[in-house]
Amino acid sequence: MKILVTGSSGQLARELGLALADRADVVNLGRAQLDLSHPEPLRQRVRAEAPDLLINAAAHTAVDQAEREPEAAFALNATAPGLLAEAAADLGIPLVHYSTDYVFDGEKAGAYGEEDPTHxxxxxxxxxxxxxRAIQSVGGEHLILRTSWVYALxxxxxxxxMQRLLQERDELRVVDDQVGAPTWAGSIAQATARLVDGWQAGNRHWGLYHLSCAGETSWFGFASAIAERLKAEGKRCAHLVxxxxxEYPTPARRPLNSRLDCGKLARDWQVRLPDWRDALDACLADTRPRG
Structure with a gap:
């Protein structure tokens, strides 16, 4: 099996290469090899690679920068996924794409489900x-996986x-009223590998799903967990406030509630991510090379 992954320099694409290496021939292409902004060269390259599965891990993820350059954000995050969906549909292959908790405004009291209104x-x-919406409008086989607070090594x-600032400063002030689930890119990649296994076994529950680690915390709670692990290694650590x-204004507003209900993915695909604390430990213990 051959899998084409876009976004080779990104943290998720690198983890996908590791997680899928024993399942398929993984071709990981970056901007230099696959320009997502030009439709015809994109289609030609996808056709030339002739993959069995297409995974789009490329994205414009600089949230504040996107406010200053909306055209670039929409080109990579909106137009390109639609073009990839068309290319996948032309080949008759599935597309896996990753989205975000930022499609919600964070005003809901509980965790967001896939059918909740976006804002x-x-x-x-x-x-x-x-x-x-661009992917859905094409109508081909696809999985759209919304995740949250993605990190990697x-x-x-x-x-x-946080690892850098905690060791450089005496005091560090971190936002404590935004709640969500930190999600290791390695956990997302491993879950994607299990979804690939399910697809090969005949599962065809295509559509939109939420995929984030279990549990919840704030950015302050996440920073505190990182600090605890630095202290356990005997490293100096700033006082967290x-x-x-x-008190921390940014160009882009963040949702206060980023919790995602991932029950649908567990029911349809039998895939569930670990608790965010366990995933953080697994990430910090992971010594695999990421060339």
């Missing part, structure tokens, strides 16, 4: 929601930023 607060969320993310979002 993104900023450009990033609007562009990702447009990408979902590479790239730019909250884990790596919880603050409300109002």
């Amino acid at each position: 993104p607060l900023g450009v990033y969320g609007r562009s990702k929601l447009a990408g979902e 590479h790239g730019r993310n909250f884990l790596l930023t 919880p603050i409300p979002s109002s």
